[in-house]
Amino acid sequence: MERKGLEKRQIFEKLDEFQKNDLEYSSGRILxxxxxxxxxxxxxxxxxxxxxxxxxPGLFEGTKTLEDAVITxxxxxxxKKDIHGHVITGGTEANLMAMRAAKNYARQEKSIIHGEIIAPKSAHFSFKKAEDILGLKLKEAELDENYCIDLNSVKSLITDKTVAIVGVAGTTELGKIDPIKELSEICLEENIYLHVDAAFGGFLIPFLQDIGFKINDFGFNLPGVSSITIDPHKMGLAPIPTGCILFRDEKFLDVMSIETPYLTEKQQSTxxxxxxxxxxxxxxAIMKYMGWEGYTKLAKNAMEITNLLARGxxxxxxxxxxxxxxNIVAFNLSGLxxxxxxxxxxxxGWAVSVSSCPPAIRIVLMPHIRREHIEELLEDLKEIKETLI
Structure with a gap:
């Protein structure tokens, strides 16, 4: 730090230099x-x-009212309109909160001290953080031939220490949707907390279902679902960091509440x-601005771009x-x-990622990706292939 502060002009010139090294979503190169x-x-x-x-929240009642409206x-x-939750930083915090709720609830209601959670091998890495931070044992369920959670594997992993089962609605690597309805039935039968990680799919699936896409249900309309993660900073078009954790019942928040005597209210779960x-x-603001029609159009366009890439x-x-x-496409090229x-x-110049299960090039067709970007990508892939033959 300088002893005497820099002028505003100097500061923003330096910031511009830093920012030049960042990729921009609008370039279409972040895939x-x-x-x-x-x-x-x-x-x-x-x-x-x-x-x-x-x-x-006692100091910011207007903002708290906004948060409540978002959750509704x-x-x-x-x-389910009558739910409870918070707007937080993103899917990782939301998943940690859900696992903490499951742990505390199981400790209170079932006297389970050393709990276990069951999640598919395709689950987000945040559940490994939950294992470490919360002292829970993570048991990974196998995947079926469609890279979704295998129900028989789940059943084989359930013990009297199971505090939660996790299903995913839009896996990070492949965008797959687990059979949440069947998981809901298992959890109701076994009296186990079910968390759905819909960080990615939450702002997509309902709109696609509405226009005729045959996609598995995953929401609170399934009675066994206890909590859901959904990220507005993905397909919701909100700024980073914006995630949400939603609970079916307020009791799951209550088991995490902390007394905070120097604040206006006790803190509930975050x-x-x-x-x-x-x-x-x-x-x-963005949900009010976009409305159901706006998000449906966004989802439909994302799938059209996805199908364009897959066909190409x-x-x-x-x-x-x-x-x-x-809107995720994973692929390989024989010989590489x-x-x-x-x-x-x-x-x-393309910023792609590689999935691990199975190893493949992974492309996420977010709203900043347009048709011309896909056409250019396909041309480059064709050139790469021809060069190697």
Whole structure:
């Protein structure tokens, strides 16, 4: 730190230099991220509420009202208006909160001290963090031939120490949707907490179902679902960081509440204390602005771009891992490992990622990806293939 502060002009010149090294979503070159350009309406609302702190809601009653309205809207989207939850940083915090709720509830209601959670091998890495941070044992269920959780594997892993089962609605690597209805039935029968990680699929699946896509249910309309993660900073077009955790019943929040005598109210469940109200305001604003029709159009366009890429890959001799369910395409090229192909694409300026189960190039077709970007990508892939033959 300088003893005497820099002028504003100097500071922003330096910031510009730092920012030049960042990739921009708008370039269409970021193909492996589940985040995208925040909508201008959401960004404006975010900046307007930068100083609000939902960690002390008694001081920011207007912002708390906004957060409650967001949770209600998300509940309506996911099958149950009367739900409870918070706008937080993202899917990792939401999943940690869900596992903490399951752990505390099982300890209170079933006297389970050393709990276990069951999640598919395709689950997000945040559940490994939950194992470490919360002292829970993570048991990974096998996947079926469609890369979804295998129900027989789940049943074989259940013990008297199981505090939660996890299903995913839009896996991080392949965009697959687990059989949540069947998991709901298992959890009701076994009296086990069911958490659905819909961080990615939550802002997609309901709109696609509405226009005729045959996609598995995953929401609170299934009676065994206890909690859901959903991320507005993905397909919801809210700024980073914006995630949400939703609970069917307030009792799951109550088992995590902490007395905070120096604040206006006790804190209810969130991992962090101080948390910005800007994310809640931005989510409220963009959901009101987009409406059901706007998000349906966004989802439909994402799937059209997804199908354009999938068809082009097959036509050019690339191997799809499976037919895409959501806007993620994974593929390989015979004779190259996924990492080798990723290096060729990186050399051409494409920022892709590699899935691990199975190893493949993974492309996420977020709203910043347009038809012309896919056409250019397919041309580069065709050139790479021809060069190697």
């Amino acid at each position: 492996g991220s589940m985040c995208t350009c925040a909508h201008p309406v959401a960004k404006e609302a975010y900046c307007k509420f930068l100083e609000s702190n939902l960690g002390d 809207m998300l509940g309506e989207l996911l099958g 991992i962090v204390g101080t948390r910005t109200g800007a994310s809640a305001a931005a989510t409220w 890959l097959v036509q050019n001799g690339f191997d799809l891992v499976s037919e895409p369910e959501l 490992t996924a990492k080798e192909l990723a290096k060729y694409l990186d050399d051409k």
